[in-house]
Amino acid sequence: MAATVAPAAAPPQPRSTGQRLGREAMRTRFPPRPIPTDWPRAGYGREEALRWATAEVFVIGNPIVQAKRVRGLRHLLDWLADQPGDTWQQRWLDSGTELLGPRWRQAPLTWLEARGRRSKWLPVELSSAMRVLIFADILRPTLRWLAITPSIKSELAAGLALERDPAGFSKLRDYCHADPGISDRATRFTAQRAAVIIAAKGGTLADITVGDVLELVDTETDLLTAWPRDIPVFYQILHDLGFLGDQAPQRFRQLRTGGQLTPEQLVDRYELTCRPIRNLLVDYLKERQPSLDYNSLKDLSYYLARRFWKDIELHHPGIDTLDLPPEVAAQWRQRVQDIPRPIRGDENASSSSGPGQRISFRECLVKVRAFYLDLSQWALEDPGRWAQWVAPNPVGRNAVEHRKAKRHRKARMDARTRERLPVLPVLVTTVERRKLAAAEMLATAENVEPEAGFTAAGQQLTRLRPFGRKLLVIDSDGCQRDLRREEEYAFWAWAAVNVLRLTGIRIEELMEITHHSLIQYRLPTTGEIVPLLQIAPSKTDAERLIVVSPELADVLSAVIVRIRDDTGVVPLIPAYDWHECLWRAPAPVLFQRRFGTENRAINHSTIRKMIYAALADTGLTDPATGGPLTCTPHDFRRLFITDGVLNGLPPHIAQVIAGHRDINVTMGCKAIYPEEAIQAHLSFLARRRSLRPTEEYRVPTDDEWTEFLGHFERRKVSTASAPAPTRHPASTSTPCLRCPMHWPDPAQRPRIIDIRDNLIDRIAEAEREGWLGEVEGLRISLTGANDKLAQIDRRQTPTVVDLPTPALRQ
Known part of the structure; x- marks a missing residue:
């Protein structure tokens, strides 16, 4: 062997x-x-090895060069024969020459010079001889030596x-x-x-x-x-x-x-010092593994091994039990909750400006609390295995109470949606404009000779020499740009934004859309064919169908036309599921692009980069931070649900489209707008007023009016006092006689009479000139002025009564 x-x-x-x-x-x-050290040709004798290395197949056409190679072979074989070993391969390895790397010829040259063999051609002859010994399979140097010896590596293939x-x-x-x-x-x-x-x-x-x-x-x-x-x-x-x-x-x-990593590998990522606790965490993960997907198992190992026990070992070394002292548990909970905030504007500051609270710190506390509770429960079922680890829980019930946190999260989500929904048309217009401009610049540049200038999409550019698949240009600012990359990013940003906003799907579902996801459904009543988009099971493990609108159909058709190969077929490519850490079987994925010599699925991080680049071009700013507005792929899901429900989509239908199991989750994604309550309340008042007798709508008394004004900040106008709600559009000096909240001042009665007379004159002028639209508005104001005069007349000034002074009895 x-x-x-x-x-x-x-x-x-x-x-x-x-x-x-x-x-x-x-x-x-x-x-x-x-790598073997013995094979038939490596055991040839010197003459046999020389004869095989100079066979006709290895002979060079130039006789002078061939003669140098033969001399080099004799020198090299003589040197190798003097090294210890039974085969040429063993002698080569035992000589230690490979340690010299590219300077390997120093060893045989020193040996030859010691024996009186000197020639200026010796280095060249030895290199040629080494190559032919490798060609003839007499020597097999290691990968490392071949990789660092370019004089040998460059001619190996030929x-x-x-x-x-x-x-x-x-x-x-x-x-x-x-x-x-x-x-x-x-x-x-x-x-x-x-x-x-x-x-x-x-x-x-x-x-x-x-x-x-x-x-x-x-x-x-x-x-x-x-x-x-x-x-x-x-x-x-x-x-x-x-x-x-x-x-x-x-x-x-x-x-x-x-x-996927095993539970042992998941825990060993954090190099825990305490082996008993390490083994306990491994056993706990194995026990939970059948009921969890891999992503949840990986997160659980992170919270328990890294955020919990590794943190305990770093700050409190020597602890080897789950029964933590109260002060240790309290300090750990505080570290989980707090995150240091660096001081801004102070380059020499090494400390923080005070801790800030992590938004998701309760998730870690919940995992640790569940870990202790599971050990307590399992100890009842299998005390021999788990009872020794039962200890007081370092996370109390109140620490994981998150009702208020849920409300705060809901408020943050709604505020984020309200900020982005009004500017969504700006983003859609921007990605469309970027796509057209990038395509125009690329098409123009492809027809321009290198080193030539051209104008495209309103920009002055100069094309550079080709460099692989890149099409490089220099813009007017002197920056080098790759138009092919820009065109790809602009197109896929346009496709991603439109698909996400028109479907409300998750980012992982977007990555899994294939050519087979587009299906047709024929309505049984009319026979009309309706295109549907099939969403593969992802988070809820349930597939669903979404109706393809004409706008969405245009986007998907443009994607399919772009990714088809020369035969008109969408290439089959494998895609990586970053949640489950597995490669999916090759499929005709729609979101794929050419990368070098192969087609690759576009990953989620690249989609985010494309969307961020498009948002940067909009010039929109985030009101909270003052920086550029950001938008994650999941924001489009909330925007889709909010916009659909606000425009009449029933919530239970939105739940089916979004793929939620609970309708409360769907309504949680929908942002609450104050306008909804206002419109609903106004509609209710209008309906009630139309159904009830008008006699019930009397003018309030002074006491009622004063009590009502107690809820508002009063403001003074030219003819009355009126409540001043926040952000009221009326000016503080403008008399608004139409306003039902206008409480006329009796002292301003002459002023209101002048306003009424002026309105009568303006109505007559408008009727004479044919300004019918203005006539209608002036009549409403005239009605308000007459109403205010009637209110003043109904408010009689109290009569003064002279009361006699009572007489005292004698």
């Missing part, structure tokens, strides 16, 4: 512990092939195509040249990386595994300290050619996500 050595490259460190655990799981699923796998490399080149989306650079790097794997592992292109690709990526990342370019293209080409096998994921991005 051939001996093996471990790969030399260490995997790159991901940004978080969860990513590290996920990638470790993916590398366990797809292990790389071992040399391995001579004898090792000519059909495979020919198939790879033909596939790349047939696809216009694959650049020459991507083709060169793909062949080069495939040749590195074959040179290190042996075999052909068909023998490359997913683990080999992952090992090469880890090696390059470790050497470059950055993510290597064109890796997704390299993987996609090998996958499409069928070299990676049937079990290989369709996209390289699927290998970068580790999928």
